[in-house]
Amino acid sequence: MHDFFRLKVVSKRQVTLPQLLLEKLHLEEGDELEVEVADGTIVAVRPLKLVPTDFFSDRLLQKLEERSRSMEAGRKAHAPGSVASSERRSKPVATPVQAEARREENVRSTSGA
Secondary structure, eight states: OOOOOOOOEEGGGEEOOOHHHHHHHTOOTTOEEEEEEETTEEEEEEEEOOOOGGGSOHHHHHHHHHHHHHHHHHHHHTSTTOHHHHHOOOOOOOOHHHHHHHHHHHHHHHHTO
C-alpha cells in the first residue's frame, strides 16, 4: 500500500515532515533525506541514516571525502547564473554512506577530534 504525504515549503525553505512519515521512514532529528530530481520532477526520496565512520578504512574515508569535494564542485557549477551550470550534463549523487562520512568528518573538524 502506498502512502501519500503533502508537504509545504515555508519561510527559509523549511519543510515540516508529518510524524507518521517520520515513523514510516524511521527518521530522527538530524537524519537527512536525499531527493533525486530528473527533468524537474522528484523521482526518488531516500532517507539517509547515520553510520559511524569507525567501520570504514582510512582509504575508503579518503575516497568518500574526495567524492564529497567533487559533488560540492558540481553544486557550485550548477549555481544559478553560472556558466558552467549550462555546460554540465550530469551531477554526481551521494550514497547514504558517503553523506554520513562527510557529516562525520564535519563533526570531527568542529570537535577537534
